[in-house]
Amino acid sequence: MLKQSLLYLSQSPTAKRMVTGTPVSRQMAQRFVAGDTLEEAVAAARVLNGAGLSVSLDYLGESVESREEGEAATDMVIRILETVKREGLDANISVKPTQFGLDIDPEFCRRNIEMVLQRARELGDGAGEIFVRLDMESSEYTERTVALVEALWAEGFHNTGTVLQSYLRRTPDDLERMIALRARVRLVKGAYKEPDTVAFPDKADTDRMFVEEMERLLDAGNYPAIATHDEAIIDAARRYVWEKGISKDSFEFQMLYGVRRDLQARLREEGYNVRVYVPFGESWYPYLMRRLAERPANMLFMAGSIAKESGVSGLARPLAIGGGILAGALAALAWRRRH
Numbered sequence: 458m459l460k461q462s463l464l465y466l467s468q469s470p471t472a473k474r475m476v477t478g479t480p481v482s483r484q485m486a487q488r489f490v491a492g493d494t495l496e497e498a499v500a501a502a503r504v505l506n507g508a509g510l511s512v513s514l515d516y517l518g519e520s521v522e523s524r525e526e527g528e529a530a531t532d533m534v535i536r537i538l539e540t541v542k543r544e545g546l547d548a549n550i551s552v553k554p555t556q557f558g559l560d561i562d563p564e565f566c567r568r569n570i571e572m573v574l575q576r577a578r579e580l581g582d583g584a585g586e587i588f589v590r591l592d593m594e595s596s597e598y599t600e601r602t603v604a605l606v607e608a609l610w611a612e613g614f615h616n617t618g619t620v621l622q623s624y625l626r627r628t629p630d631d632l633e634r635m636i637a638l639r640a641r642v643r644l645v646k647g648a649y650k651e652p653d654t655v656a657f658p659d660k661a662d663t664d665r666m667f668v669e670e671m672e673r674l675l676d677a678g679n680y681p682a683i684a685t686h687d688e689a690i691i692d693a694a695r696r697y698v699w700e701k702g703i704s705k706d707s708f709e710f711q712m713l714y715g716v717r718r719d720l721q722a723r724l725r726e727e728g729y730n731v732r733v734y735v736p737f738g739e740s741w742y743p744y745l746m747r748r749l750a751e752r753p754a755n756m757l758f759m760a761g762s763i764a765k766e767s768g769v770s771g772l773a774r775p776l777a778i779g780g781g782i783l784a785g786a787l788a789a790l791a792w793r794r795r796h
């Protein structure tokens with residue numbers, strides 16, 4: 458219930474104004490976001506690269522409403538690609554189709570992505586093209602994103618792939634489409650609010666499907682990314698590749714910036730390829746809300762800090778503010794049900 462409410466609030470402009478207005482939310486965002494600027498993201502990438510971890514840079518932004526915003530995002534992503542090349546970073550890029558205007562005009566979006574892929578190709582030279590992954594957003598966009606990857610591959614852009622979410626009932630079919638194409642897949646559990654008709658309501662089903670789909674990708678996929686912090690699943694992956702004699706170089710683990718740094722380092726020490734997803738930029742609100750929804754303990758921490766700033770004392774602090782946030786979330790849910 459709390460998770461669903463937070464995911465609902467991640468799309469609410471009113472909640473956005475309230476949350477981004479408090480200094481503590483910005484502080485909380487700093488745990489998951491490398492900074493507002495490209496320079497800060499490059500600094501974070503350098504530290505990670507220094508520890509043997511690869512990076513995927515993500516310029517935060519989604520659901521743009523004007524062509525100007527879509528064009529600005531395209532220019533920025535091209536700037537990121539040029540910076541990756543110039544700075545010699547071990548980094549690729551993740552982008553969201555709605556950041557390039559998918560909601561405004563699919564053709565406009567596709568042209569913007571083509572420009573990005575073209576530049577990523579040119580910058581690669583002999584060292585190989587820079588890879589640009591299309592992140593997966595809510596199920597409203599799944600078919601369009603998978604079809605977009607197919608169309609881009611048909612045009613000869615093989616430096617792109619996407620993300621599939623094990624909570625979606627349709628994913629086994631999408632997985633076969635991507636395997637047939639040889640496009641790279643990042644497998645995740647899924648971070649959006651979805652109806653039971655399209656996504657499994659029980660986490661146990663999502664986890665079970667993740668393992669099945671992971672094994673399929675390890676057997677037949679093209680350099681799959683196993684993107685999770687779930688230790689049981691990571692252990693299952695390690696066991697599977699060991700039993701099947703699958704090379705550690707034929708796949709990678711991926712994790713989010715600021716989440717389970719211990720596990721990232723441990724896997725790297727064991728000789729696995731590990732890539733950290735590094736988001737940056739000023740549009741961090743929906744990203745932060747999805748990270749809070751994944752782990753309620755994150756929200757309690759934030760609630761406690763808000764209480765501290767607002768002067769509530771003692772044990773009453775987290776209880777008062779946590780209750781306030783929870784009440785707000787439930788009110789939002791109730792409002793949504795009525796409308």
Ligand SMILES: Cc1cc2nc3c(=O)[nH]c(=O)nc-3n(C[C@H](O)[C@H](O)[C@H](O)COP(=O)(O)OP(=O)(O)OC[C@H]3O[C@@H](n4cnc5c(N)ncnc54)[C@H](O)[C@@H]3O)c2cc1C
Nearest residue numbers: 592593620645646647648684685686711712713734748751
């Ligand atoms: C590299 C990467 C890219 C992603 N890209 C996408 C995408 O394109 N589309 C999409 O829908 N989703 C994406 N996700 C998010 C994903 O769908 C999950 O929501 C997220 O990874 C949490 O699920 P989990 O697999 O870690 O398992 P869970 O079962 O949710 O968590 C397992 C454990 O991991 C830790 N953990 C998980 N999340 C957090 C957190 N936020 N804060 C602190 N600890 C945490 C906790 O210890 C938890 O017990 C991405 C995730 C990663 C790692």
